[in-house]
Amino acid sequence: MTSYSPTAPHPAPSTSQELLTVPQVMARLQLGRSPVYDLLRTRQLASITLGRARRIPSYALTDFIRARLDQEAA
Template structure:
């Protein structure tokens, strides 16, 4: 997992006023699989259907951290009506 952490692009994020930390900005598909606890097939299905956004630079496809956050929020909204 240390190798995976090394390949993530990082930038500073703000947690609260005056408190900053560094977190990944872009995830490889393999890293997103670990973060979301989903298979490669499911991740690519989410990308294909537009439920999980990606960005491309050259031949590399990356998943923005904001896209993962948005996807989790979408799941929470969808689950909200099913309780």
């Protein structure tokens, strides 16, 4: 008979896995709705769609900001 060893429970999502709403991204970037949706439409800012809701992973926002800072420094 084979023994069953339970797997470790999934850890709670860290802040790096947090999904942000468009209004949260608007607040963090201090931009309006249209510019944020333009960033999403042009895929400069990665997002996922859950039903009709658009969510932006917090790491995608961090990557976007870092890339823009690198562009400005170059």
